[in-house]
Amino acid sequence: MSAITAPAPAGTPRPGEGSERKPGASRGKRVALALGGLWFAGIVFFIGVFGFKAHKAPAVASGVFTPTNEFKLDTWFSVGPVNFNKGVLYVILAAAITLGLMFYVAHRLKERPGRLQAAIEMFYGLTSGMARENLDENLSRKYFPLIATLFVFILVSNLIGYIPLPVDSLDKFTLFGAHLPSFQIYAADTNVAFPLILALMVFVLFSWERLKAHHGPVGFLKSLMPAGITGPIKPLIFVIEVLSYFLRLISLTVRLWANLLAGHMLIAFMGGELGVLVGDPWVQWLLFPFGIAIYLFEAVLIAGLQAFIFSVLTAIYLGDAVTSH
Known part of the structure; x- marks a missing residue:
C-alpha cells in the first residue's frame, strides 16, 4: 500500500528548512561590537604603555x-x-563651485528629469517658497535669485570646510623633497569677516527697500515704531526698536560665524587636540569616536541648517522692510 500524506499547513517549514539558520547578531551588530572592542583595547593599550602621566610635546609645553x-x-x-x-x-573655491553648479544645472535641464534635476527642483521649491511666503510678488521676483544664491553659496562654503585640504602653512610635511602644508579642515565662515560681509550686504538691501517703501528717512524712522504706542514710554520703545533693527546685522553675522567656529573647534578637540594639549595619548583615543560623531553631525545637519537660516532671515527682513508695524 502507498501512504498518502496530507499537505502541510501553509507557513509550516518543510523538513530540512531553517536547519542552517543559527541565532546570532546581525552583521551591523558584529561590526559595532568589533569596533567597540578595538576602541576599548586601544584605551587599555595606551594606558598600559604610557600610563596616566602627561607626555606633553615641547611645542605644547612651551606654549x-x-x-x-x-x-x-x-x-x-x-x-x-x-x-x-x-x-x-x-x-574663491566656494564661489567657483557655486557658479559651476549653477551653469551645470542650467545647461542640463530636461523635460523628463533625472535624480539630479529632481533634487534641483526640490531646492527650487524650497527657496522660491521662502521668497513667496515673505515677500510680495514684485520683491519675490526681484530677490529670489539672491536668496537662492546665498543658500547655495553658504552651503557650499560650509561643506568644503569639512574636507581636509593642504592649507595649514604653520605645520608642513616633506614629500619627495618638497615642503607642503599639512592637511586641515577650515571654513571661511570661521573668520568673522566673511559672514559680516554677507550680512552687511543683506542689511544694506533691506534698509534701502525700507527707505524707498516709506518715502525717505523720516518715514523710515516712523516705520520702526509699533502702532498704538503712546505716552512717556514712546521714546524708550523707539530707542529699543532702533537698536533691534541694527542688531539684525549682528545676529546674521554672529549666528553663522559662531556656529561654524564652535563646530570646528569641537571637531578638533574631540578628534585629538585635547589629548595633545593634556599630553595623554589615551585621551585622544578615548575621544576619537565622539570627534567622528560631531564631524558627521556638523557636516550633515549644521552646514545645511545654517545656510537655510541665513537665507530665510534674508527673505524675512526684506519682507519686513516694506511693511509697517
Missing part, C-alpha cells in the same frame, strides 16, 4: 602650539592690496 593656531590667516602672497591666505582660497 608655541595653541588651539587657535588653525584659525590664523598667514599671508601666502599678495597681489596689490589683496593678501592671499587660506580664508581667501576657501571663498
